[in-house]
Amino acid sequence: MTEHPTLSLDKDGHKTAGRLLAAFLEGYEDSIPGRPLVPEVNREVLANLLTTPFPDKGIGIEGLFHEINDKILPNSTTVSHPRFLAYVLGPPNGIAPYAEAIAAAINQNCNFWQLSPSASVIERAVVSWLAGLFGYGEQSGGILTGGGSIATLNALATALHAHRPGYREQGLQNSGPRLVLYTSAEAHRCVDKAAAILGIGLDNVRHIPADDRHRMRADALEQAVRDDRAAGLEPFCVVATAGTVTTGSIDPIAEIADLCMSENLWLHVDGAYGALFVLSDRSDPALAACARADSIALDPHKLLFAPLEAGCLLVRDRTQLRDAFAFSSSYLTVAEDPLMVDYMDYGPQLSRGFKALKIWSALQAFGIDTFRSVIGRTLDLAQYLAGRIQAEPDLELMAPVPLTAVCVQIKGATEADHTAALATLINEGTALLGPARLNGRHGIRACVTNYRTTHADIDLIVDRLAEMAHDVRSRVAR
Ligand SMILES: Cc1ncc(COP(=O)(O)O)c(C=O)c1O
The missing domain is CATH 1.20.1340 (dopa decarboxylase, N-terminal domain)
Incomplete structure (x- = not known):
């Protein structure tokens, strides 16, 4: 006692x-x-x-x-259920709860290295490994965040600092013409949210139309930049998406990077959903162009199956991240150590937990090959799902399937029918899927982000959807 x-x-x-x-x-x-x-x-x-x-x-x-x-x-x-295929949310890997317990026990504060020496190095190791996947070199850096939305918010703050060196002092109030941000009509809402939070203003966000494969149209982007310059505005940043949330489409990042280079625009890639497919040897070659982006947001809490929360921002030149976020303060000054990073200088948070441990532990315990095969398998299962849908006469695949998001429409069904079908699938325990809205059309979206899902699970879902579609056809025919 x-x-x-x-x-x-x-x-x-x-x-x-x-x-x-x-x-x-x-x-x-x-x-x-x-x-x-x-x-x-x-x-x-x-x-x-x-x-x-x-x-x-x-x-x-x-x-x-x-x-x-x-x-x-x-x-x-039951997010981990093998037929939980909604949103982009996977089950946590098995070792992570133990790593989380250890992180809680040692309670490292990952703000400056003295309070977290090994944690600082572990975060640096995880970030460097992630950066390497995208061909980022020695100059790059990054930080683990609460998710992809925060990573994109921090990226846009970094872009503002890089574009307007007086931003810290003057904000956006008095420092020149209106800044304009470009993204696609299919981009995630986190881009708008970041623009609103940072004071860029939604009126200054251009949603560039997408092509028939739901990718940002580079020609329309170029035209919009030209029009804005002609109107006296100041384009400063493009957010391309590697894996749009609805269909998984990947914007033409190489073409967009060419434009950004010639127009001196910051290129941020929102890869929260899709960037980590780079781990699979079957990943879309378009992802290779991420190397040309100034910054990339990605989400270990999606495809690395880390439990929530674990996002990451990578920046090609880490000094730009420091320029945006480092503030000196008398009581937090420690001598710099070349081995370690003071993460308080890389983002808005001061006190920060040891998120890196759960990612590092899973990479150590399972090995990268396991992640490669798990991710490859989700791609295969999504193709299998798409193929089964195409083979059903009463179901229609609404969009190509470059990654693992699959949108399906029950032919002849109304929006209310689709909503009812989603509810039935949940209530009878068949599956948790989500709604899809694409070019004004409605349907159902399944996203395979789950290492427990099997071909039999996919069969069960498609068989049931086909039965429902048959019922709709019979009703419409009456
Ligand atoms: C393309 C894309 N961007 C951003 C996000 C937001 O990521 P988070 O939920 O980690 O903030 C998502 C989430 O699914 C996404 O799919």
């Missing part, structure tokens, strides 16, 4: 917590295929979780695990 209040566990406490945690993780893994995709939410339990006061005297470790097992787990979505 300690003589003072403590929040540590004694030996018995560690044994109990360790036993219960191991049982939880193993039991959860075994239960995944049989769990409901979306829980039948017990509103009473949730309301109680909201209103029950926290106890003055703790309920102890066993009591805590009871609460988790009885109340939290049954009211949680």
Whole structure:
């Protein structure tokens, strides 16, 4: 017994917590295929979780695990289910929960190296490895973030600093003509969101039309830049997408890079969904042009199957990242060490957790080859899904499938029919898919970002969609 209040566990406490945690993780893994995709939410339990006061005297470790097992787990979505194919959200890899526990135990503050020497090097190793995948060289740098949206926000802040050296002092208020940002009509909303947050203003974001394969039209981009310059505005940045969220299309990054170079525009690639397909030898050759971007956003919490949250921003010239984010302060100054990075100088956060450990641990434990094959398999499964859809007379593939997002329309179905089909698939436990909207057409979107999905799962989904489509056809024919 300690003589003072403590929040540590004694030996018995560690044994109990360790036993219960191991049982939880193993039991959860075994239960995944049989769990409901979306829980039948017990509103009473949730309301109680909201209103029950926290106890003055703790309920102890066993009591805590009871609460988790009885109340939290049954009211949680089974993101890891093999037929969870909605959004771009994969199951976490198996070693990550253990790495997260260790990161929590040692609680490194990844702001400056003295508070996190090995963590700083581990983050640097992960970032350098990621940078190398895109042909970024010695000068490059980057930082792990809370996700792709934050990575893009930070990239645009960096682009603003690079373009307007007086940005830090003057903001955007008094420092020259209106700046214009270009992205495609198919870009993720995080681009608009970043432009709004940074004060660029949505009126100054051009959504360039896409071609029939949902890729930004480079000719229309060039025209828009010319028109804006003629109108006295100041183009400064293009955000291309490597893997649009709806169809996985990859913008013509090489052509866009040529334009950016001749027009002196920052090129940022939003690769939150698609960039990490570069790991597969079957990846789209268009991804190779990412090497020419000034910055790239990507998401280890998608294709590296890191648990949320783990995004990453890579910048070709890391001094530009420092120029945007480094502030000196008297109480945080430590001598620079060439081996380590002070990550507080690479982004807006000061206190930062050890996100890199879960990524590094999985790369170490499973090896890169495993990730290559897992990612390759998701590409194969998506092609299989697309092929099965094309073979069904009452289903229509809405777009090409360059990556793993597959959009399908039930022929003759209304938007309400598609919404009802999605709900039925969830309620009967067949699959969790998402809605698709493409050029004003509606449908259903499945995205294979799941290492547990099998061909049999795909068959089950397509067979059921075909039955529903048959019902729609019979109704329309009546
Ligand atoms: C193309 C694209 N960009 C950005 C994002 C946002 O990433 P995050 O959810 O990690 O912020 C996504 C998410 O799916 C995406 O698909």
